[in-house]
Amino acid sequence: MAVDNETVxxxxxxxxxxxxxxxxxxxxxxxxxxxxWIEELNEINxxxxxxxxxxxxxxLRLREDNVTAGNCKDDILKNAPSAEYDYFAVPKVVE
Amino acid sequence: xxxxTKLTLSESLEALRTKKISAVELTQAYAENMxxxxxxxTYITESVEKALIQAKEADKRYxxxxxxxxxxxxxxIKDLFCTKDIRTTAAxxxxxxxxxxxxxxxxxxxxxxxxxxxxxxxxxEFAMGGSNETSYFGPVINPWSKDKPLVPGGSSGxxxxxxxxxxxxxxxxxxxxxxxxxxxxxxxxxxIKPTYGRCSRYGIVAFASSLDQAGPIAQDVxxxxxxxxxxxxxxxxxxxxxxxxxxxxxxxxxxDIKGLTIGLPKExxxxxxxxxxCSYWDVASEYLKSRGANVKEISLPHTKYALATYYVLAxxxxxxxxxxxxxxxxxxxxxxxNMSLDxxxxxxxxxxxxxxxxxxxxxxxxxxxxxxxxxYYLKAQKMRRLIYNDFMEAFKACDVxxxxxxxxxxxxxxxxxxxxxxxxxxxxxxxxxxxxxxGLPAMSLPVGLSKNGLPLGMQLIGKPFDEATxxxxxxxxxxxxxxxxx
Numbered sequence: 001m002a003v004d005n006e007t008v009x010x011x012x013x014x015x016x017x018x019x020x021x022x023x024x025x026x027x028x029x030x031x032x033x034x035x036x037w038i039e040e041l042n043e044i045n046x047x048x049x050x051x052x053x054x055x056x057x058x059x060l061r062l063r064e065d066n067v068t069a070g071n072c073k074d075d076i077l078k079n080a081p082s083a084e085y086d087y088f089a090v091p092k093v094v095e
Numbered sequence: 096x097x098x099x100t101k102l103t104l105s106e107s108l109e110a111l112r113t114k115k116i117s118a119v120e121l122t123q124a125y126a127e128n129m130x131x132x133x134x135x136x137t138y139i140t141e142s143v144e145k146a147l148i149q150a151k152e153a154d155k156r157y158x159x160x161x162x163x164x165x166x167x168x169x170x171x172i173k174d175l176f177c178t179k180d181i182r183t184t185a186a187x188x189x190x191x192x193x194x195x196x197x198x199x200x201x202x203x204x205x206x207x208x209x210x211x212x213x214x215x216x217x218x219x220e221f222a223m224g225g226s227n228e229t230s231y232f233g234p235v236i237n238p239w240s241k242d243k244p245l246v247p248g249g250s251s252g253x254x255x256x257x258x259x260x261x262x263x264x265x266x267x268x269x270x271x272x273x274x275x276x277x278x279x280x281x282x283x284x285x286x287i288k289p290t291y292g293r294c295s296r297y298g299i300v301a302f303a304s305s306l307d308q309a310g311p312i313a314q315d316v317x318x319x320x321x322x323x324x325x326x327x328x329x330x331x332x333x334x335x336x337x338x339x340x341x342x343x344x345x346x347x348x349x350x351d352i353k354g355l356t357i358g359l360p361k362e363x364x365x366x367x368x369x370x371x372x373c374s375y376w377d378v379a380s381e382y383l384k385s386r387g388a389n390v391k392e393i394s395l396p397h398t399k400y401a402l403a404t405y406y407v408l409a410x411x412x413x414x415x416x417x418x419x420x421x422x423x424x425x426x427x428x429x430x431x432x433n434m435s436l437d438x439x440x441x442x443x444x445x446x447x448x449x450x451x452x453x454x455x456x457x458x459x460x461x462x463x464x465x466x467x468x469x470x471y472y473l474k475a476q477k478m479r480r481l482i483y484n485d486f487m488e489a490f491k492a493c494d495v496x497x498x499x500x501x502x503x504x505x506x507x508x509x510x511x512x513x514x515x516x517x518x519x520x521x522x523x524x525x526x527x528x529x530x531x532x533x534g535l536p537a538m539s540l541p542v543g544l545s546k547n548g549l550p551l552g553m554q555l556i557g558k559p560f561d562e563a564t565x566x567x568x569x570x571x572x573x574x575x576x577x578x579x580x581x
Contacts, residue, residue, distance in 0.1 A: 003461070015414065015460045016421075016437070017453055018445040027457075030517070034458060037518055038403045041474055044481065051476030052483055054305045055534030055559075056292050056335045063331070075196035081428035088423050091431050091439055 002032045100124050100261040104168055104318040107264055111157055111167050118153035118167030121264075122146050122211055125169045129213065129262050135236045137257040139174045140182045141214035149211040156209065165325060166209035171263030173254050174215035175222055176202045176309070177298040181212070185300045186230035187220045189447035190426045199298025200330045201267065201309045208325045213263050217253030220449045221417065222274055222302045225523045226506070226513065227252025229451040237282055237505045238581055239549055245505040248278030254312045255282035259581055265313035265322055269299060271306045272405055273501075273527025276539035279312050280500035280552025283541040283580060285573075286312040287319050290560045291534035292337030295330030303412035304335075306405075306531040314580060316540060316569045320344035323562065339560055347563045348570040353387030355568065358493030362398035363526060371545050372499045379542050379553045380497055382575035383568065393493055395485040400478050401529040406521055407462050407475035408532070414459025417452070420444060454517065483533045486556075495564045498526050500539040500552035526554060536562045538569050542576040550578070 003011075008028045012019040019027050073086060082089040099107070099116055110116045126143045146169060153167030177183050177195035184190045198206070206212075219229040226246035227235040235252040237245040238260035247256040251268035255278035258266050268275040270288035279286030287310045294309040301307065311322035323344050330336040359380060364373065380390045422428035422443030429442035448456070462471035489496065501523055506513065513520045530537040536559070539552040553572065557565040 007461075008457075011457050011461045011464065014464065015453075015456045016440045016444050017448070017456065018441050030454070031458070031461070033516070033518065034406070038407055038471065041400055041403050041407075041478055044397070044400065044478065046474060046477035046481070049477040049480050051473055052480035053476060054335065055483065056337065060334055061331075072196060076424075078196065079193055079425035081422060081426070082431075090423055091434055091436055093436050 003028060003035065100128055100264070102264070103314045104264045104321060107168060108165075112162070114157065118150040118157065118211070119147060121167060122150040122169050122213070125213055125261075125263060128260070132260055132262055135238060135256055135260055135262070136233050137217055137235055137253040137260070137262055138171070138214040139184055139186065139217050139232045139253070142181050142212055143214070145181070146211045146213050153209055153211065163207070163209035165205060165321070167211060168209070169211045169213050169264050170205060171213055171216045171254060171257045171266040172202055173218055173251050173267050173269060175218060175269050175300045176267060177300070178202055178212065178215065181215060183215065183300070184232070185221050186218045186232055187448065187452070188231045188427055189420050190300075191231065193426050195298070197298060200295035200332060201299070201326050204325050204328065205267070216251075216257055216266060219250035219252065220452050221300065221413070222250040222269055222271060223413070223451050223455055224249045225273070225277060225520050227278070228508065228514070229449055231449060234508055236508070239283060239505060241548065244508045245549070246281070246508055248281035248505065250274040251278045251312060255279050255284045255286070258282070258284045258312050258314060261581075265311055265318050267309060267326070268312045269307055269309050270531065271302050272409060272531050273524045275310050275312055276500050276527050276537060276552070276554060277523065279539045280541065280550065281505040283550030283578065284312050285315055285319050285538065285540045286310060287323060287538040287562065287565070288530065288536065289323060289327060289562055290337070290536045292335055292339070293327045293536070293560070293562070295328070295333040295336050297330055297332035301416040303409040304416060305412060306409060316566065316573050317345060317348055319538065320348060320566055337560070342563060344562060344566050347566040350567045351387070352383065352568055352571050354389070355495065355564070356389045356391060356493040357383050357568070358391060358393035358489055358496040360395045360398065360489070360496060360498060361392050362395050363498045369502055372502060372551060375542050375551050376497070376499050376553065379572060379576070382572055383497070386571050386575075388568070391493065393489045393496070395489055395529065397478065397481045397485050398529060401482055401532060402521060402525055404475045404478040404482065405524070405528040405532060406458070407471050408479065410455040410459035411463050411472050412459070414456045414463065417456055420447060422447070451517070479532050482529055486529070486533045486535060490558050495568050496556040498554045498556065500526060500554040502526065504545050504547070504549040504551060530556055535559060536565055538565050540569055540573055541578040542572065543578060
């Protein structure tokens with residue numbers, strides 16, 4: 001399954017990454033090289049094989065619904081590229 | 096080079112206990128080495144001032160006999176572990192200014208046992224790479240380099256190089272597809288990736304969550320055992336952490352290996368495998384035989400497909416994990432004048448991530464996207480089951496598996512064939528990725544030098560939660576190989 005330039009653009013958009021128009025061709029070629037390599041998996045019939053999602057077959061644990069960490073607003077906002085009035089600040093999204 | 100920094104971790108502990116040296120002296124000696132070896136580029140962030148405060152505290156504890164298990168041991172921490180109030184970058188521009196308000200569980204465990212942190216070690220960006228060349232902070236130089244600079248391996252390249260060059264007594268690493276074992280092999284160090292679930296992943300910058308594991312990179316097998324004792328253990332904060340007892344790993348180092356069965360997978364000897372790698376593999380199995388172990392050929396039939404399986408699953412998980420880097424809450428943000436929110440996300444991620452990370456995010460996004468999910472992602476998960484089953488079948492007939500760690504030794508920095516074709520770089524992981532897919536413990540230890548004077552590593556793979564047998568066998572192999580560190 002080879003991808004075309006349009007697919008590269010679409011995947012870039014889904015990834016929120018910009019691929020410059022003059023780079024699209026190169027990215028496509030690299031993509032196809034990797035995908036062609038991955039195609040070798042089709043040599044094996046896996047029809048009745050159960051997928052392995054995690055080697056760790058423990059059931060997820062439940063805990064009491066309590067606050068275990070909190071009151072650290074200042075610590076958290078310290079890393080924000082932009083914060084105002086105790087909130088993360090983003091560009092204006094509503095006119 | 097300071098003589099006291101030539102000591103292993105266990106020897107350093109002994110020297111502190113018997114008051115031959117002080118913790119402050121030891122930390123200072125490492126700080127001096129760090130200063131003299133900045134050209135290796137092993138540390139992204141040094142935290143020597145803090146380390147000296149920790150070391151003073153350690154000396155007090157030795158004086159009043161309240162010293163803990165790792166009291167005063169100067170460690171280097173891979174810059175993928177969040178360390179409270181010490182910058183944590185994952186070697187990415189995306190996190191170039193991130194100062195975690197919390198501590199990862201593994202590093203907290205080390206601090207609780209008295210370890211001293213010298214700083215944060217370089218790695219491939221977000222641990223994606225096999226040569227440490229994808230770091231935003233520049234490549235690391237392998238201390239074994241002769242006439243031209245060689246790579247230290249990756250992704251824990253800074254960790255392995257720093258241990259080899261005595262810029263810390265030991266280091267932490269993480270391993271998603273070989274990232275502890277390959278650099279350990281390239282730099283003549285010993286490193287173990289424990290069973291998935293052994294060490295908490297809490298506070299480790301996530302790459303591929305179903306594969307990531309933390310482990311030590313150290314000078315010898317004993318040091319790895321001592322460190323793993325502290326690093327391992329159940330943690331409420333990681334939902335995949337295993338509630339399994341952690342034995343004292345050092346207690347297995349003097350155990351006999353008579354009667355153990357060592358498996359040699361025939362698929363790990365593909366045609367054209369480097370002759371030196373082959374012959375060291377033979378020598379290693381001879382050592383074990385003469386210790387009374389049985390050596391037998393085994394088969395892991397789906398080995399050939401492990402790499403392709405890995406390079407679907409790891410990017411898929413990475414694309415999901417790295418979606419959080421949007422420039423809003425922490426880390427890098429592109430200048431946002433006149434941008435919509437979506438444009439800000441895109442600009443931030445395009446400027447903040449390097450090429451290899453972007454490549455993997457896009458591959459991962461593609462294999463998870465509507466219409467391709469079954470063909471790639473689900474297919475790879477089914478292949479993962481087959482690879483896992485191969486190991487379970489093999490372990491019915493053997494106790495531990497011996498293979499080379501890497502098909503090659505350290506290669507030159509900027510190697511064209513590796514950089515131009517990512518698949519060539521990926522192929523270096525051929526002997527290590529299956530272990531992550533199956534969640535098994537595996538250690539790499541150095542067994543000798545190539546004709547060019549570069550370290551060669553052997554890998555021991557164990558059953559789930561049976562690091563004990565690995566330590567038993569590794570201790571004997573280490574004695575017989577008699578590898579000389581720098």
